[in-house]
Amino acid sequence: MRILFVCSGNICRSPLGAQVLEARLGSVASSYVIESAGTIAQDDMAMDGAAAAQSVRLGGDPSAHRSRYLTESIAAGADLVLTAERSHRADVVRLAPRAAKRAFTIKQFARVLDGLEPSDLADVHSPQALVERVARLRGTVAPPADPADDDVDDPYRRSESTHARVADEIDRALTLIADALRAVA
Numbered sequence: 210m211r212i213l214f215v216c217s218g219n220i221c222r223s224p225l226g227a228q229v230l231e232a233r234l235g236s237v238a239s240s241y242v243i244e245s246a247g248t249i250a251q252d253d254m255a256m257d258g259a260a261a262a263q264s265v266r267l268g269g270d271p272s273a274h275r276s277r278y279l280t281e282s283i284a285a286g287a288d289l290v291l292t293a294e295r296s297h298r299a300d301v302v303r304l305a306p307r308a309a310k311r312a313f314t315i316k317q318f319a320r321v322l323d324g325l326e327p328s329d330l331a332d333v334h335s336p337q338a339l340v341e342r343v344a345r346l347r348g349t350v351a352p353p354a355d356p357a358d359d360d361v362d363d364p365y366r367r368s369e370s371t372h373a374r375v376a377d378e379i380d381r382a383l384t385l386i387a388d389a390l391r392a393v394a
Contacts, residue, residue: 210336211242213287214315215297219247219276221260221365221372222293226315226379228269233380233387237394241336244287246279248300253277259369263376284308289340291315291386294360310344317359318343319382322389324350330389339393 212230216223223245231238254276256264261271277283284290284305290312292298302309313321321343329346333339353359364375 210240210288211244211286212289212291213283214243214245214291214293215248215279215284215301216245216293216361217247217249217297217363218254218365219245219250219278220254220257222361222363222375222379223247224256224271224274224276225260225264225267225269225376226291226293226383228264228271228274229267229376229380230383230387231270232268233383234391234394235387237391240394241390244283245274246277246283248279248297250276250278257365259372260364260376263372266373267376267380279304281305287311288337289313289318291318293363295356311340313343313347314359315361315379315382315386317347319385320353320359321347321350322385330392333393336390336393339389 214223214226227243227245231243256271256274264271281304284301290301290308292314295314298312298314301312333342361378362375364372
């Protein structure tokens with residue numbers, strides 16, 4: 210299963226998400242291909258230093274990361290797309306319309322998972338089936354009062370405390386997502 214994280218420059222949020230998810234998946238991480246890309250990325254840039262430090266703090270490994278620009282084939286090839294913001298999700302869907310059912314913001318996917326009953330997932334036995342079920346039931350979970358609550362702030366060129374807050378938000382969401390993916394791996 211291919212999981213794609215998307216943000217703007219592919220040097221902060223999306224590589225952080227990919228690295229933290231890999232860390233949270235632990236021994237089943239090798240069952241997944243976890244990648245990232247950016248809607249306005251310049252190819253082959255190293256991860257932002259402050260974001261890389263947060264990745265290390267949360268158990269990730271930023272050393273091999275190189276940014277890449279999001280293309281139609283990258284978006285279309287993912288089984289699950291997790292974006293930093295709703296605007297990134299819209300960009301993914303514009304590039305690859307069929308990805309609409311497989312694309313969520315990171316926080317949206319976690320929110321929907323958290324809002325489901327155990328019986329909603331009782332017969333789900335594969336990662337692909339999990340994504341399909343969350344997509345089908347996303348409308349049954351109440352949206353946030355402010356739609357922006359499903360977005361992750363961009364910490365680029367901001368304070369260390371902003372980077373830490375953003376990393377912790379991503380980690381909280383990905384801990385829920387990793388638990389669900391481990392359960393069906």
